[in-house]
Amino acid sequence: MSKYVMWGTYCEDVLEKRKPYRQAHLDGIAAQKEAGLVITLGPTKDGTMVFGIYDAEDEAAVRKLVESDPYWENGIWTEYDVKEWIQAF
Structure with a gap:
């Protein structure tokens, strides 16, 4: 398994628009964390970007997690990028 970082952006008015999808999102991330697929995931303090660290077989597996x-699926994350990461420390 390799580690990958994901940076993405949120839509405008994210706090309001995410409400209908928030619990399903949190449940999915919790399941990924329990399975060892996501190490951490969360928004920047200003609420404009999301950052995550994944432990996955390849970039395609991370993209599948993000896109599911x-x-x-509902446009709360508007774009994202994934890069393989070398954890030096």
């Missing part, structure tokens, strides 16, 4: 998230 209710936030992506």
Whole structure:
């Protein structure tokens, strides 16, 4: 398994627009964390970006996790990028 970082952006008015999808999003992330797929995931303090660290077989697996998230499926996350990460420390 390799580690990957994901940076993404949120839609305008994210706090209001995410409400219908928030619990499903949190439940999915909790399941991924329990399975060892996501190490951490969360928004920047200003609420404009999301950052995550994943432990996955390859970039395609991370993209599948991101694109199956209710936030992506419903336009709460508007774009994202994934890069393989080398954890030096």
